[in-house]
Amino acid sequence: MMLAPYPISTFRPTPVRCANDRQALFSRIAPVYDNLNDLLSLGQHRIWKRMSVSWSRAKLGDRVLDVCCGSGDLAFLLSNKVGSDGKVIGLDFSKEQLMVASSRSSTKNCLKNIEWVEGDALDLPFADDWFDAITMGYGLRNVVNKQKAMQEILRVLKPGSTVSILDFNKSNEPLASSITELMIDNIVVPVASVYGLSEEYRYLKSSIREFLTGIGETCFRSRIFYRPTL
Numbered sequence: 001m002m003l004a005p006y007p008i009s010t011f012r013p014t015p016v017r018c019a020n021d022r023q024a025l026f027s028r029i030a031p032v033y034d035n036l037n038d039l040l041s042l043g044q045h046r047i048w049k050r051m052s053v054s055w056s057r058a059k060l061g062d063r064v065l066d067v068c069c070g071s072g073d074l075a076f077l078l079s080n081k082v083g084s085d086g087k088v089i090g091l092d093f094s095k096e097q098l099m100v101a102s103s104r105s106s107t108k109n110c111l112k113n114i115e116w117v118e119g120d121a122l123d124l125p126f127a128d129d130w131f132d133a134i135t136m137g138y139g140l141r142n143v144v145n146k147q148k149a150m151q152e153i154l155r156v157l158k159p160g161s162t163v164s165i166l167d168f169n170k171s172n173e174p175l176a177s178s179i180t181e182l183m184i185d186n187i188v189v190p191v192a193s194v195y196g197l198s199e200e201y202r203y204l205k206s207s208i209r210e211f212l213t214g215i216g217e218t219c220f221r222s223r224i225f226y227r228p229t230l
């Protein structure tokens, strides 16, 4: 008899299959995305994002890209790093997320060095070797083709530069994975259901389960890749 790897009763895959489904999902959550991130991580995601930007090694005057920028947190941090002589592009395929990002730029009193671009991470609309640094926060787990996304990032990144990828990895430890899933089932989904978004946040569980494992055992992990100088 074949046994299912997980008890059927506790794991129902959320029907988020293709790029269009994901685009629709992120557009639906756009109005509450920032508030829920603050609430669910107890503000911790701001620290993770600052770490991720510092690991990108972006510096004054750089031209940088934030792929899957969503409501723009990483792009705003990058904006201060590169200064008024630098340039930040925030790219996302959800118009609703970009509208939130753009409206936040007017309230944030930030530099006028950010451009919001509606586009696909799997087909970046930029020339080869164009950016001095790239960030991607909680994006790689959500694209439908991770390999293609990495190929595109490495294509537009200048040789010798850094891409900083921030995401939740799947733990190698069954206990840690179970705790993450318990937290999602018992904290994340019930909180999101207050906003009518339980299915959207239940998707977090399957996306983490299908993602990469890390060397460490934590489920909150940042990865950095360097583009080798050719």
Ligand SMILES: C/C(=C\Cc1cc(O)c2ccccc2c1O)CCC[C@H](C)CCC[C@H](C)CCCC(C)C
Residues within 6 Å of the ligand: 029, 036, 037, 038, 040, 041, 042, 044, 045, 138, 141, 142, 183, 184, 187, 188, 200, 201, 203, 204, 207
């Ligand atoms: C940064 C957070 C969420 C980002 C995020 C990423 C995604 O891929 C999504 C996909 C679909 C819908 C929404 C998202 C999304 O919001 C917030 C953190 C959520 C985590 C699951 C953390 C859960 C943490 C515990 C409930 C409390 C942990 C305390 C912390 C370690 C201090």
Ligand SMILES: C[S@@+](CC[C@H](N)C(=O)[O-])C[C@H]1O[C@@H](n2cnc3c(N)ncnc32)[C@H](O)[C@@H]1O
Residues within 6 Å of the ligand: 019, 022, 023, 026, 027, 067, 068, 069, 070, 071, 072, 073, 074, 091, 092, 093, 094, 097, 119, 120, 121, 122, 136, 137, 138, 139, 142, 143, 144
């Ligand atoms: C979890 S959000 C992360 C947003 C932001 N980077 C942050 O750290 O808060 C994931 C984002 O990836 C975007 N996304 C997913 N697949 C994409 C693709 N193929 N092209 C562009 N954006 C994509 C979604 O629209 C969403 O805004």
